[in-house]
Amino acid sequence: QVQLVESGGGLVQAGGSLRLSCAASGRTLSINVMGWFRQAPAKEREFLVAMYWSGGTTYYSDSVKGRFTISRDNTKNTVYLQMDSLKPEDTAVYYCAADLSPNGFISLVDYEYDYWGQGTQVTVSS
Numbered sequence: 001q002v003q004l005v006e007s008g009g010g011l012v013q014a015g016g017s018l019r020l021s022c023a024a025s026g027r028t029l030s031i032n033v034m035g036w037f038r039q040a041p042a043k044e045r046e047f048l049v050a051m052y053w054s055g056g057t058t059y060y061s062d063s064v065k066g067r068f069t070i071s072r073d074n075t076k077n078t079v080y081l082q083m084d085s086l087k088p089e090d091t092a093v094y095y096c097a098a099d100l101s102p103n104g105f106i107s108l109v110d111y112e113y114d115y116w117g118q119g120t121q122v123t124v125s126s
Contacts, residue, residue: 009120
């Protein structure tokens with residue numbers, strides 16, 4: 001099993017920045033892809049960005065490309081989501097997720113991911 005714990009959410013004004021962290025533990029060597037999703041009230045969960053756990057290729061959704069950046073600290077088994085130029089429409093619960101599938105693809109759909117963090121609230125005020 002893999003355990004994921006997010007942190008770093010909070011309240012920020014429009015135009016501000018936040019950095020989310022996702023600490024992984026357990027069978028981390030089995031992780032293929034790490035992704036970030038979000039879910040706003042009354043909306044479906046939305047893919048934001050993902051990267052290979054080993055590093056290298058990343059994939060961003062158009063809604064966050066140029067504003068959000070995913071990165072990883074190998075020594076801490078932690079993935080980060082740096083969020084800049086935040087907008088009120090970015091308000092949501094943010095989740096990190098781990099895909100253990102060895103198929104070699106970065107999936108954009110939530111049901112392909114095997115483990116999820118508990119979520120962290122991000123609120124952007126106007």
